[in-house]
Amino acid sequence: MPSELVDLLFDKQYPPAQAWREYLELTQSECAEKLGMSQPAYLKLEASEKPTKATRTKLATALGINEEQLDC
Incomplete structure (x- = not known):
């Protein structure tokens, strides 16, 4: 995981x-x-704290990533 992403997740506590x-x-x-x-x-x-599977699929599609990458 890139350090810039880690900073956003943990230092800034972004979803x-x-x-x-x-x-x-x-x-x-x-x-x-x-x-x-x-x-x-x-x-x-994007702000969903516990997104449903359908929401996770939509978010991953919009971001061009795998759903598993949203498990941070």
């Missing part, structure tokens, strides 16, 4: 989806567009 998005230098709007939803709707998905 995994937000940490990955920022590490990948994507905006919420870019991720929302990939999923065909509004930015506020994407923000709710």
Whole structure:
């Protein structure tokens, strides 16, 4: 795991989806567009503390990562 990502997860205590998005230098709007939803709707998905499997799948798709990478 890249040190920049670790810093976002543990030092800044970002939720995994937000940490990955920022590490990948994507905006919420870019991720929302990939999923065909509004930015506020994407923000709710990203902020989920215990996302469902469906939510995790959506987040991973938007970020271009595997679902397992959200297990931080």
